[in-house]
Amino acid sequence: MASSRDEPCLKAYSIARSLALKAIEYSRVEPRVEEVLKRRGECIAIAGDEFCPKGRVFVVGAGKASGRMAEVVEKILGELVEGGYVSVLRQAASDYSTSRIEVIGAGHPVPDEGSLEAGKKILELARSLGEDDLLLALISGGGSALMEQPLDPSITLTDLVRLNDLLLKSGVTIHEINAVRKHVSAVKGGRLAEAAYPARVVSLIVSDVPGDRLDTVASGPTVPDPTTYRDALAVLEKYRLEEKAPPSILSVLKAGARGEAPETPKPGSPVFERVTNRLVAASIDALRRLEEHAKNLGFRTLILTTRLEGESREVGVALATIALEALDRGIPVEPPAVILAGGETYVTVRGGGIGGRNMELALSFAIKVRGEHGIAVAAIDTDGIDGVTDAAGAVADPHTVEEAVKLGLDPTDYLDHNDSYRFFERIGGLIKTGPTHTNLKSMYIVVVVPRQ
Amino acid sequence: MASSRDEPCLKAYSIARSLALKAIEYSRVEPRVEEVLKRRGECIAIAGDEFCPKGRVFVVGAGKASGRMAEVVEKILGELVEGGYVSVLRQAASDYSTSRIEVIGAGHPVPDEGSLEAGKKILELARSLGEDDLLLALISGGGSALMEQPLDPSITLTDLVRLNDLLLKSGVTIHEINAVRKHVSAVKGGRLAEAAYPARVVSLIVSDVPGDRLDTVASGPTVPDPTTYRDALAVLEKYRLEEKAPPSILSVLKAGARGEAPETPKPGSPVFERVTNRLVAASIDALRRLEEHAKNLGFRTLILTTRLEGESREVGVALATIALEALDRGIPVEPPAVILAGGETYVTVRGGGIGGRNMELALSFAIKVRGEHGIAVAAIDTDGIDGVTDAAGAVADPHTVEEAVKLGLDPTDYLDHNDSYRFFERIGGLIKTGPTHTNLKSMYIVVVVPRQ
Numbered sequence: 087m088a089s090s091r092d093e094p095c096l097k098a099y100s101i102a103r104s105l106a107l108k109a110i111e112y113s114r115v116e117p118r119v120e121e122v123l124k125r126r127g128e129c130i131a132i133a134g135d136e137f138c139p140k141g142r143v144f145v146v147g148a149g150k151a152s153g154r155m156a157e158v159v160e161k162i163l164g165e166l167v168e169g170g171y172v173s174v175l176r177q178a179a180s181d182y183s184t185s186r187i188e189v190i191g192a193g194h195p196v197p198d199e200g201s202l203e204a205g206k207k208i209l210e211l212a213r214s215l216g217e218d219d220l221l222l223a224l225i226s227g228g229g230s231a232l233m234e235q236p237l238d239p240s241i242t243l244t245d246l247v248r249l250n251d252l253l254l255k256s257g258v259t260i261h262e263i264n265a266v267r268k269h270v271s272a273v274k275g276g277r278l279a280e281a282a283y284p285a286r287v288v289s290l291i292v293s294d295v296p297g298d299r300l301d302t303v304a305s306g307p308t309v310p311d312p313t314t315y316r317d318a319l320a321v322l323e324k325y326r327l328e329e330k331a332p333p334s335i336l337s338v339l340k341a342g343a344r345g346e347a348p349e350t351p352k353p354g355s356p357v358f359e360r361v362t363n364r365l366v367a368a369s370i371d372a373l374r375r376l377e378e379h380a381k382n383l384g385f386r387t388l389i390l391t392t393r394l395e396g397e398s399r400e401v402g403v404a405l406a407t408i409a410l411e412a413l414d415r416g417i418p419v420e421p422p423a424v425i426l427a428g429g430e431t432y433v434t435v436r437g438g439g440i441g442g443r444n445m446e447l448a449l450s451f452a453i454k455v456r457g458e459h460g461i462a463v464a465a466i467d468t469d470g471i472d473g474v475t476d477a478a479g480a481v482a483d484p485h486t487v488e489e490a491v492k493l494g495l496d497p498t499d500y501l502d503h504n505d506s507y508r509f510f511e512r513i514g515g516l517i518k519t520g521p522t523h524t525n526l527k528s529m530y531i532v533v534v535v536p537r538q
Numbered sequence: 539m540a541s542s543r544d545e546p547c548l549k550a551y552s553i554a555r556s557l558a559l560k561a562i563e564y565s566r567v568e569p570r571v572e573e574v575l576k577r578r579g580e581c582i583a584i585a586g587d588e589f590c591p592k593g594r595v596f597v598v599g600a601g602k603a604s605g606r607m608a609e610v611v612e613k614i615l616g617e618l619v620e621g622g623y624v625s626v627l628r629q630a631a632s633d634y635s636t637s638r639i640e641v642i643g644a645g646h647p648v649p650d651e652g653s654l655e656a657g658k659k660i661l662e663l664a665r666s667l668g669e670d671d672l673l674l675a676l677i678s679g680g681g682s683a684l685m686e687q688p689l690d691p692s693i694t695l696t697d698l699v700r701l702n703d704l705l706l707k708s709g710v711t712i713h714e715i716n717a718v719r720k721h722v723s724a725v726k727g728g729r730l731a732e733a734a735y736p737a738r739v740v741s742l743i744v745s746d747v748p749g750d751r752l753d754t755v756a757s758g759p760t761v762p763d764p765t766t767y768r769d770a771l772a773v774l775e776k777y778r779l780e781e782k783a784p785p786s787i788l789s790v791l792k793a794g795a796r797g798e799a800p801e802t803p804k805p806g807s808p809v810f811e812r813v814t815n816r817l818v819a820a821s822i823d824a825l826r827r828l829e830e831h832a833k834n835l836g837f838r839t840l841i842l843t844t845r846l847e848g849e850s851r852e853v854g855v856a857l858a859t860i861a862l863e864a865l866d867r868g869i870p871v872e873p874p875a876v877i878l879a880g881g882e883t884y885v886t887v888r889g890g891g892i893g894g895r896n897m898e899l900a901l902s903f904a905i906k907v908r909g910e911h912g913i914a915v916a917a918i919d920t921d922g923i924d925g926v927t928d929a930a931g932a933v934a935d936p937h938t939v940e941e942a943v944k945l946g947l948d949p950t951d952y953l954d955h956n957d958s959y960r961f962f963e964r965i966g967g968l969i970k971t972g973p974t975h976t977n978l979k980s981m982y983i984v985v986v987v988p989r990q
Contacts, residue, residue: 257943257950259909296859297866324943370867390870391863395906400852407748407881411843414749415822418842418870429859454847457711491709491776498709 091485094460098533101383103481103517105424106464108379109529110478110519112372113468115151115226115292119158122290122366130163130220132288133364139286141218145170145187146208146278148233149226149304150469150525151292151367153182153189156224160184170211172224173204173232178523192232196247205235205273212278215285223278223287227294227525229304235272237347238338245332246270252330253321260295260302262321265313267305268350269342270335275301275311275350279361287361293368294525296393300363309363311350315342368392369428369526372468376529380424385533387426388419394429394530398443399501401431402450402463405532409451409461412534421460425532433473439505442473444528445480446506448515451532452482453497459484460535468526470519475507477516479528489513543937546912550985553835555933555969557876558916560831561981562930562971564824565920567603567678567744571610574742574818582615582672584740585816591738593670597622597639598660598730600685601678601756602921602977603744603819605634605641608676612636622663624676625656625684630975644684648699657687657725664730667737675730675739679746679977681756687724689799690790697784698722704782705773712747712754714773717765719757720802721794722787727753727763727802731813739813745820746977748845752815761815763802767794820844821880821978824920828981832876837985839878840871846881846982850895851953853883854902854915857984861903861913864986873912877984885925891957894925896980897932898958900967903984904934905949911936912987920978922971927959929968931980941965 091099124131129138143166145159153174160167170187176198179191190207192200215221236246249270253263268275279287289308291300301309319339322328328336341347351357369392377387390408394401408425411417419425433443444465451463466472466479490497490513500509510516543551576583581590595618597611605626612619622639628650631643642659644652667673688698701722705715720727731739741760743752753761771791774780780788793799803809821844829839842860846853860877863869871877885895896917903915918924918931942949942965952961962968 257905257908257948261909296862326946370869388870391860392867392869393859393863394856395859396852396855397849400848401856403848404846404853404856407845407847408843410748411845415844417822417844418840453709456709457713494778496709 092459094535094537095483095485098460098462098535099481099483102462102464102531102533105376105380105531106466106479106481106517109372109376109531110466110468110470110522112375113524113526114522115154115367115524116158118367119155119290120162122364123159123162125162125164125166130166135362137220137286139218139220141216142168143220143222144168144211144215145222145224146211147172147224148204148229149292150175150228151226151523152224152229153178154523155290156184156187156189157182159222159224160186171204171207173201175228176200181523194228194231197231197234197243201232201234202243204233208233208278209235209272209281212282215282217284219285221282221285221287223289223308225289225304225307226292227303230274233273237270237272240334241270241338245334248332249335252327256325256327258321258325264302264305266318266321268311268313269315269318270338273307274305276306276309276357277350278307280351280357283357284360289361289363290366291363292525293365294527298365298368298370300365308361310353310355310358312353314349315339319343367526372526373426373428373529376426385422385424386419387424390425390427392428394427394431396431398431398433398446399450402447403454405463405530406451406454409532409534410455410458413458413461413537421534421536423534427530428527430527433504435504437503437505439503440475440508441504441506442475442479444472445510446501446504447530448480448482449497449501449506449509452484452486456484456487460537462533464517464531465528466517467528468522468524470522477507477518479517480510480515481517482515486513486515544911546987546989547935547937550912550914550987551933551935554914554916554983554985557828557832557983558918558931558933558969561824561828561983562918562920562922562974564827565976565978566974567606567819567976568610570819571607571742572614574816575611575614577615577618582618587814589672589738591670591672593668594620595672595674596620596663596667597674597676598663599624599676600656600681601744602627602680603678603975604676604681605630606975607742608636608639608641609634611674611676612638623656623659625653627680628652633975646680646683649683649686649695653684653686654695656685660685660730661687661724661733664734667734669736671737673734673737673739675741675760677741677756677759678744679755682726685725689722689724692786693722693790697786700784701787704779708777708779710773710777716754716757718770718773720763720765721767721770722790725759726757728758728761728809729802730759732803732809735809736812741813741815742818743815744977745817746979750817750820750822752817760813762805762807762810764805766801767791771795819978824978825878825880825981828878837874837876838871839876842877842879844880846879846883848883850883850885850898851902854899855906857915857982858903858906861984861986862907862910865910865913865989873986873988875986879982880979882979885956887956889955889957891952891955892927892960893956893958894927894931896924897962898953898956899982900932900934901949901953901958901961904936904938908936908939912989914985916969916983917980918969919980920974920976922974929959929970931969932962932967933969934967938965938967
């Protein structure tokens with residue numbers, strides 16, 4: 087029989103749980119799009135600007151959140167939308183109901199034929215537009231894989247996939263990777279905006295990248311590219327990848343560097359006089375709303391970072407040591423305290439269990455704070471899906487672990503077998519919301535309430 | 539040829555390095571003892587109180603920092619010290635020069651015959667004291683293994699070692715472990731103070747435990763023990779260890795629980811009317827001085843925790859993501875910023891390289907912040923020895939990694955082979971101070987200076 091939590095435990099646990107649900111609510115993309123996009127008769131208000139297109143309005147997009155964004159755009163603009171395409175995760179393609187915008191399912195993280203189809207259709211549409219037309223682009227994380235067209239027909243899909251693998255394996259930074267990617271693609275690095283020129287382009291962007299650099303989300307199809315062919319070649323040289331890179335790619339980059347192929351559109355290009363890039367959702371905004379909410383509940387707050395990374399179980403331990411210090415000494419924040427972070431930790435799979443990065447973090451945290459009272463953690467993926475489970479994540483505290491031990495279970499054993507889902511299924515703590523089709527990665531909520 | 543750091547990089551790197559050296563300086567135990575202990579003629583001032591013992595003054599102690607403490611005590615009190623014993627790490631026993639206090643080398647983390655010798659000599663000395671005598675106890679981390687005497691002759695050293703192994707393997711919390719340990723020992727859990735009763739006991743304690751609970755440092759030989767034989771038995775029951783525990787131990791605990799053996803001295807016991815326990819050094823004090831120093835240099839500061847744990851390379855990544863957020867967005871602290879932590883991360887050894895937990899953390903951090911400017915990290919062990927190397931730790935930044943790549947080295951490869959020492963030896967960044975014989979674990983210093 088389960089014993090019950092004492093007062094500080096109960097408070098910390100229930101607040102952590104309710105803040106996790108709030109985090110998912112605040113991360114939903116629909117209200118963010120509704121905030122910035124309004125219909126006024128035949129005109130469209132976007133973030134204060136009003137567009138009354140003499141021509142037609144089309145919608146394109148790519149990314150994990152772009153399907154949901156397309157639904158909302160259709161709902162708001164109705165028959166003003168002439169048509170368009172959004173490219174989403176293949177497995178989620180049937181989840182969206184749009185009547186004017188065609189939803190294309192494509193591969194992620196590895197681009198596939200669907201990605202090429204989306205790239206082709208979207209580019210053709212963009213190129214067909216005139217000065218009086220408006221192109222609404224719905225860009226979100228994952229868009230880089232979900233929408234693609236090689237810059238030159240000599241480059242195959244396989245070449246792009248090999249290039250990507252090579253870059254990821256070589257310790258190349260994300261900015262360096264993007265410099266290369268953008269110079270072998272006909273959509274990335276502002277080239278989609280260029281294709282649509284002279285049409286008016288308004289891009290609504292949901293960021294899933296650290297620092298929320300717009301030229302990085304989905305490799306910035308509508309954003310100026312400050313990098314050059316020479317930069318891209320320099321990356322391959324620096325990491326000694328020239329001989330390993332697919333020859334078609336090397337030859338396109340070299341031709342570009344010799345001035346034989348057009349550069350990506352740069353900051354200051356006339357293309358961008360017709361483009362508005364608007365960040366509509368980012369982890370930091372959801373975390374700040376969450377912080378505000380926690381303050382209103384009487385908690386002191388601290389946001390650690392929006393880009394937390396590291397092995398889940400180790401990050402769980404590190405977060406626990408911060409929570410314990412808060413409880414003991416009011417460092418880094420005096421309880422009652424809520425410590426928040428966003429990001430995406432990872433799991434090195436060793437066991438054959440069922441789990442997710444968030445549940446592992448929560449379980450590891452709880453093991454580390456065992457024996458204490460008034461500390462709880464919740465870790466959730468804002469898309470509502472942690473790992474390959476039907477839960478967004480879990481809430482956990484010292485009591486969770488005590489209950490397991492009482493049942494004769496070894497919590498560390500579950501962790502070692504990557505079986506965190508089954509652990510929380512047995513003891514309680516799973517947070518289930520269903521898929522939200524948003525993409526602000528994970529959020530971590532640590533609650534510390536004073537001992538008495 | 540090495541390229542040089544740009545302005546923000548140079549500043550961050552040099553500040554990180556100089557703060558690391560300050561951290562080691564502020565962690566030294568000698569000045570802390572000198573602060574609290576003064577000789578005034580035939581009297582001794584300890585932290586404001588003055589003792590003019592009519593009887594004799596003896597010094598005992600156990601722990602990694604207790605050798606250095608004994609030297610300072612002799613220097614200050616001179617011939618007032620009648621004699622005594624301190625138990626230190628066997629390999630460091632010849633590093634101390636005391637003339638009145640005998641230094642005993644013993645085993646750590648596994649107690650050995652030296653630990654028993656120390657326990658025996660110290661207890662015999664304590665028991666020989668009278669009401670007019672003063673016993674100065676110098677307690678620091680590691681003392682639990684370095685000084686031991688089983689409560690009952692039926693318990694062997696092997697039994698104690700087996701018990702300890704069993705507890706550590708079973709996921710038992712540190713408080714639960716201590717409840718058991720204290721009830722099978724003749725020195726722990728206040729029993730050294732009890733043995734010295736009615737002599738006056740003043741204990742100078744250097745904490746290496748999370749939260750700095752005095753009853754936890756070296757299992758609290760001079761501190762009241764709130765736990766009981768029943769608590770100790772309950773721990774074994776809870777984790778189903780009754781059949782696995784050495785029979786001698788089980789039988790002593792059961793006899794105690796039946797009231798057939800005396801309890802450890804409890805809070806309120808007359809023993810402690812004669813005892814003063816004084817925390818003379820703890821990680822938090824050194825970190826606060828370091829924070830003050832950084833503030834005086836114009837930095838905003840944040841102490842994250844004094845008890846950071848987790849796999850070094852993963853904690854390095856997590857700290858890097860906090861530094862990157864500070865640089866990008868002024869979260870959790872606006873640059874110019876110094877983010878500090880104390881604690882002890884660990885390394886899962888996979889390679890055959892030379893390294894240490896601090897160097898690994900620094901290297902991993904630097905890899906994660908590659909491509910940035912104005913971020914640096916230093917990670918050092920306050921005892922001056924990281925791993926089994928001659929360095930205390932290392933300072934690193936994005937430039938460190940760029941230099942390595944330019945030389946054709948793969949920094950991740952060094953990390954994967956646990957070869958961080960050789961990495962920093964080659965590229966630069968090792969911090970060498972020699973052994974300091976103090977014990978405030980590791981300190982982590984992150985410096986972030988604004989981009990322009």
